[in-house]
Amino acid sequence: MPGILVVAETADGAIAPISFELLGAARQLSAQGGGSVTAFVAGPESLGAALISHGADSVIAGTSAALASGTAEVLVPAVTAAITQSGADVVLLGQTSFGRDLGPALAFSLKTAVAMDCVELKIDGGRLRVTRGCYGGNARAEHTWKASPQVATVKPKSFDALEADAGRSGSTSAIADAGEARVKVLGTSKAETTGVRLEDAPVVVSGGRGLGDPGAFKMLEELSGLLKGATGASRAACDLGWYPPSQQVGLTGKTVSPGLYIAVAISGASQHMAGMAGSKAIVAINKDGDANMVKVSKFAIVDDYKKVVPALIEEIKKLA
Amino acid sequence: MNIIVCVKQIPDPETPSSSFKVDEAAKKVIPAQGIAPVVNPFDPQATEAALRLNEADGGGKVTVISLGAESARDAIKHALAMGADEGVLLNDPSFDGIDNFQTAVALAKAIQKVGEFDLILMGRSAADWDMGVVPSGVGQLLGVPVVSVAKAIEKNGGSVKVERVLDDGFQTVEAPLPAIVSVSNEFGEPRYPQLRQIMLAAKKTVQIWSAADIGLGAEETGAANRWLPLEALYVPKVESNVEIIEGDSPEEKARNLAQKLRAAKLI
Ligand SMILES: Cc1cc2nc3c(=O)[nH]c(=O)nc-3n(C[C@H](O)[C@H](O)[C@H](O)COP(=O)(O)OP(=O)(O)OC[C@H]3O[C@@H](n4cnc5c(N)ncnc54)[C@H](O)[C@@H]3O)c2cc1C
Ligand SMILES: Nc1ncnc2c1ncn2[C@@H]1O[C@H](COP(=O)(O)O)[C@@H](O)[C@H]1O
Numbered sequence: 001m002p003g004i005l006v007v008a009e010t011a012d013g014a015i016a017p018i019s020f021e022l023l024g025a026a027r028q029l030s031a032q033g034g035g036s037v038t039a040f041v042a043g044p045e046s047l048g049a050a051l052i053s054h055g056a057d058s059v060i061a062g063t064s065a066a067l068a069s070g071t072a073e074v075l076v077p078a079v080t081a082a083i084t085q086s087g088a089d090v091v092l093l094g095q096t097s098f099g100r101d102l103g104p105a106l107a108f109s110l111k112t113a114v115a116m117d118c119v120e121l122k123i124d125g126g127r128l129r130v131t132r133g134c135y136g137g138n139a140r141a142e143h144t145w146k147a148s149p150q151v152a153t154v155k156p157k158s159f160d161a162l163e164a165d166a167g168r169s170g171s172t173s174a175i176a177d178a179g180e181a182r183v184k185v186l187g188t189s190k191a192e193t194t195g196v197r198l199e200d201a202p203v204v205v206s207g208g209r210g211l212g213d214p215g216a217f218k219m220l221e222e223l224s225g226l227l228k229g230a231t232g233a234s235r236a237a238c239d240l241g242w243y244p245p246s247q248q249v250g251l252t253g254k255t256v257s258p259g260l261y262i263a264v265a266i267s268g269a270s271q272h273m274a275g276m277a278g279s280k281a282i283v284a285i286n287k288d289g290d291a292n293m294v295k296v297s298k299f300a301i302v303d304d305y306k307k308v309v310p311a312l313i314e315e316i317k318k319l320a
Numbered sequence: 321m322n323i324i325v326c327v328k329q330i331p332d333p334e335t336p337s338s339s340f341k342v343d344e345a346a347k348k349v350i351p352a353q354g355i356a357p358v359v360n361p362f363d364p365q366a367t368e369a370a371l372r373l374n375e376a377d378g379g380g381k382v383t384v385i386s387l388g389a390e391s392a393r394d395a396i397k398h399a400l401a402m403g404a405d406e407g408v409l410l411n412d413p414s415f416d417g418i419d420n421f422q423t424a425v426a427l428a429k430a431i432q433k434v435g436e437f438d439l440i441l442m443g444r445s446a447a448d449w450d451m452g453v454v455p456s457g458v459g460q461l462l463g464v465p466v467v468s469v470a471k472a473i474e475k476n477g478g479s480v481k482v483e484r485v486l487d488d489g490f491q492t493v494e495a496p497l498p499a500i501v502s503v504s505n506e507f508g509e510p511r512y513p514q515l516r517q518i519m520l521a522a523k524k525t526v527q528i529w530s531a532a533d534i535g536l537g538a539e540e541t542g543a544a545n546r547w548l549p550l551e552a553l554y555v556p557k558v559e560s561n562v563e564i565i566e567g568d569s570p571e572e573k574a575r576n577l578a579q580k581l582r583a584a585k586l587i
Contacts, residue, residue, distance in 0.1 A: 071493075072456070073465060097486040101468050104456035113421050113548035116451045129551065134449045135349060136333045138340040141449075142552040146545075182465040183495045186481070190489040203587070227587055235505070245506055246488050251450060252505070254487070260586045270337055271447075281586050283577070284562075292337065295560040299580055303570040311574035319582055 002126070003035035005088035005149075007079055008051055009098045010043055015050045017199070018094035018154075020161030023055035025121055025154055026092055027162060032123035038086035040079055042067035048172030053164040058171050060085060064178035070098065072105035074179045079106055081177040083149055090128050092121075095153040095255075107151045114151040115143050119158045128152065136251060137270035137277075156199065157257040157278055191246035196230045198247060203229030203260045204276070206249055207237055210265025210286065211305065214242035219309050220264060226316050232256065232276075234266045250275035264305050268293030285309065321380040321438040321475065321497075323370040324431055325404060326454070327363035329388050329395040332356065333447035340555065347553040348417075349448075359395040362443025364510035366503040367399045369473050370441050371511070377475055381405050383437075385430055387415060387423055393526055400521035401513030407526035408434065414531050417543030419550070420449060424457030426541065429534040431462065439480065440500040444469050455502040465495045471506035 004026045008019035019039070026037040039056035041047050048059035062078035079102070083091060091106070093099035095117045107114035120131035128150040134141050144150075198204065205224040207217055217231065224231045233243035235250055249256055251271040257278035264285045266272060273296065276282070284297040285305050294300040301308050332355050339352040351357070367384070374380035384399040386392045387410035396407035410430055418426075431440065445452030452468075459466035471490070472483040480499055484491045485506050495501075513521070531541050539545060565580065567573035581587045 097469070097484075100452060101456070104453035105460060105466065107453070108421070108424070108457045108460035113419070114453060115548060116453065134553075135331070135340065136447055136450065138335070138337050138555065139342055139349065140552075140554055140556050141550060143548050144551055146547050146549060183467055183493050183499075186492040186494055188486070188489060188491045239505060245485055252444070260581070269334070271333070281584070283581070289564070294562060294564075296558060297562050298584075299565055299577060300562050301565050301570070301573045301577055303573055307570035308574045308577075311571035312578055315575045315578035316587060319578060319587070 002090070003086050003088040004029055004037050004090045004092065005083055005086050006037060006039045006056065007091065007093045007099070007102065008039050008041040009094060009096065010041065010047065015041065015047060017161065018096055018156050019051070020054045021156065021159045022092045022094060022154055023051065024161045025159040027055045028159070029090060029121060029123050033126065034090055034123045038082065038088060040082040042070070042075060042078065045172045045174050050164070052168050052170040052172070053166050055162045056170060061172060061174045062177065063174045064176050066178040066181060069181060069185045071181060071183050071185065072102045073183060074181050075102055076106050076109050077179045078175060078177040080110065081175050085175070089148045089150060091149045091151045093151070093153045095155050099153040103151060103153045110149060110151070112147040112149055112151060113145055114153065116153045117155045118152045119155050121152065121154070133274055137274035156255040191244050193246065195225065196228065198230045198232055198249070198254050199256055201230035201256070202258055203227040203262070204232050204249070204256050204258045204279070205229060205262045205264065206232035206234065206266060207243070207264045208234035208266030209236035209240065210267070211237065211242070214240070217243055219313070223262070223309060223313050223316070226313065226320070227260070229258065234272050263293045263297070264309060266293050267291050268296060321374060321377055322436050323374065323380060323382045324434060324437045324440045325363070325367050325370050325382060325384050325399060326427055326440070326442045327367065327384055327386050327395045327399055328360045328446045329357050329386065329392040330360050330446055330448040332358045333361065342553050342555050344552070344554050347550050357391060359398050360443050360446045362445065362503055362505060363395070364398065364402065365505065365507045366441040366443050367402050367404060368510035369470070369501070369503050369507060371403045373439070373473060373475055383408065383434055385410065385427060385434070387426055396526050397521055398513065400524045401518045402511055403517065406524060409526055409528045410534065411528055412531040412541070414538070414541040418541055419546040419548050420451045420453050421457060421547035422541055422545065424454045424461060426531070426534060426536055427454065428458045428461035429536055430529060431458065433529070433534050438497045440464070440498070442500065442502045444502045444504045455500050459500045464498050464500055466500045466502070467493055467495050468502045469504045470501050471504055473501055
């Protein structure tokens, strides 16, 4: 019997939001004939309840202490055991630091392919078919697999998580597999961010190279603060050292889909769009009316941000 | 150290979307008029990492490998002009339309043919298919540990210490050599070849190896044997419905925008 294995991930000891999105995707595939949904998580069996309430039919917990390092090489044998045990022929991971690393390592070790950063998934004739962006977001490709299991990483914010339903039931079992750790983790440091997490923020105000000055991010932070949102940046701005890479929006940064995305002095390269095109409403502030960001936005101001943003802050304060 | 760097030639990822076209029937990108292909932007960073490591180590050899069309020789030449020593171009008609997985198999075989290595450096992903799987693949195929998305690499005796970029911070890891490390843009700007180095690079050798030269069987290559068959390739449609906010001054435009956002319940 085919089935779907969701490889969950944790953040600060709890199930990370992307895992619930993966379960949402897996339930859709299940309804299309994809079979039952098993979740694998590296951690204690107690994490199973949250996965079941969000859509897993059963949970396999990898309880070996070695898995805590989170490196792909220690996780591959554990996930492989979970695939064997569940009989899954579809394996879903998130397109996160964790999934970017584990997805390819797992696929090659199973002599199958992985499609990275998928935005659409469906079961077609009993097999998985996915859609993903490529060429920096300029094109879309659809893929199927030659072999099994069919491994895919899913772009964050592409699927909705299901509401937790405490009435759902399922079993949780444990496995002890783990790989040899050749790569040793010496330390991990968290980027310092104040306020709302970029991925969860209802409003994101992002700045680009056109700001011309790292100090201008203070102004954007004031604006995002007023709107109870978070501040992001284009890669050009991050590469210049103006803002931390953890706040980068785009293909090689974060995917956000806030209700409102305000892009200040960002041209709208396809690779930036790949991280924010799912925003409900986009506002562009750009002195170039032909900029791509202006074209995709709902509202745009074509002018110098240095004059626009302070006035916008003042007016929003008045409206508050 | 003996370092192998893998570089890929790709269509310019900065190609504006207005010039980006796809042949949907052939499932191929149509090269944009007047926009030359470039080296995948992360790959010069991998080359830079190789050169810096050997400079710090007091010597060594850097071999550059690229799988691609005849024109991919330019990607190799670029790395040679930066300071790499030798190049290998994997070129064969059967490589047309192969996927990242078949590419990993071919690169792994080529690396075995090159022989000894202490370190393999690659880019974090190639900006054509945006997959980021080849470094892991070559690692699995050669049985060598892989560290991805590096912003800094330091050699420490028989191992490398690597600082990785994570979604929400950084991680420092140590991997025994030989290892594979994929390099990200946070590594910093690669050096720009000077004219003299470009002239010197012209004298460096670039060997050309076919599928048969690296022992790649017919069943391993060719678009028909893709691990991830390509069913469709197209350009997504984007419609523009923008409302440009007017006003006599930037300040007035800002006030009008705030009112519009409030009316639309966006703030
Ligand atoms: C493989 C790859 C991955 C990438 N990943 C990402 C990614 O994840 N995220 C990302 O953002 N980019 C990414 N990029 C880079 C991307 O291609 C662009 O180079 C980048 O997004 C450009 O950033 P920008 O819009 O800030 O700068 P620019 O393109 O330089 O745009 C600056 C804008 O500011 C405007 N401007 C200038 N002055 C003013 C002013 N005073 N007032 C108002 N407007 C002004 C200009 O009109 C212009 O539109 C990637 C590229 C590659 C090749
Ligand atoms: N055809 C190729 N020739 C040489 N190196 C490649 C090739 N394809 C991928 N690579 C290497 O693998 C990295 C990641 O590519 P990918 O996994 O295809 O996104 C690139 O940055 C290159 O270093």
